Amino acid sequence: MNDEPNTELPEAEPPDAEAPEAAELDPKRKLQEQVQSLLEQAMKLEQERQSLEQEKQALTERCAKLEEEKHAMLNQTLRRQADLENFRKRVEREKQEFRARAEIELLTQLLPVVDAFERALAAESANPGGGASVEDYRAGVELIYKQLADLLARAGLEPIAAAGEPFDPNFHHAVERVETTDFPDHTVLAELQRGYTFKQQLVRPALVRVAVHPGEATPTEPVN
Secondary structure, eight states: OOOOOOOOOOOOOOOOSHHHHHHHHHHHHHHHHHHHHHHHHHHHHHHHHHHHHHHHHHHHHHHHHHHHHHHHHHHHHHHHHHHHHHHHHHHHHHHHHHHHHHHHHHHHHHHHHHHHHHHHHHHHHHSTTSSSOHHHHHHHHHHHHHHHHHHHHHHTEEEOOOTTSBOOTTTEEEEEEEEOSSSOTTEEEEEEEOOEEETTEEEEOEEEEEEEOTTOOOOOOOOO
16 A cells, blocks of 8 residues: 655646736727717717807897898888878978968958958048048948958857856956846946957957946956
8 A cells, every 4th residue: 555645736727818818908998988988978069069059050140130120120110200200390381381371361351351441541532521421431431340340250250249148257358347236147238348259269258347236246257
């Protein structure tokens, strides 16, 4: 029986050839992944940049359009202001022309009255102290007065009724009051100066004398 100890060494395992290769590939793979990630980020940033560029272009075009609209509205406003100013001037000019034509028409209608006065004065100068009587001159003056009154009435001037009428502070101006019971209180006794209205507008009030009963208040004056 062989009792000698077994001095054989165990066989060494062959070295793993793939381990160094895996160790070398691992940093490369990580680097590639990082590069790929950076590329993807760069592409994403480029897409965002392009999107922002498109938005910028759209905003630029919108601003340009709004600027054009602003100028168009400003020009339109200026034209309308100019048209309004021209219209105002035209209306004012037409008003002045209408007023001038109305004044000329009134003066033209007054000329026959002036002619009548001139003929009356010329007749007296041609035959001083003889010929026409006072009644004839009165009749001539009354005719001229009627001609003038008719002309003014056609133009819209109307006398204010006064004597015998109740006192109206809107059309009468009391310059004298007489205490009496012979007439109703606040009755116009006399017209001292005739008043007129023009197309229902007061031109001047009539100056009147008014009856008041003793102890009664003074008639109210017209409102200015």
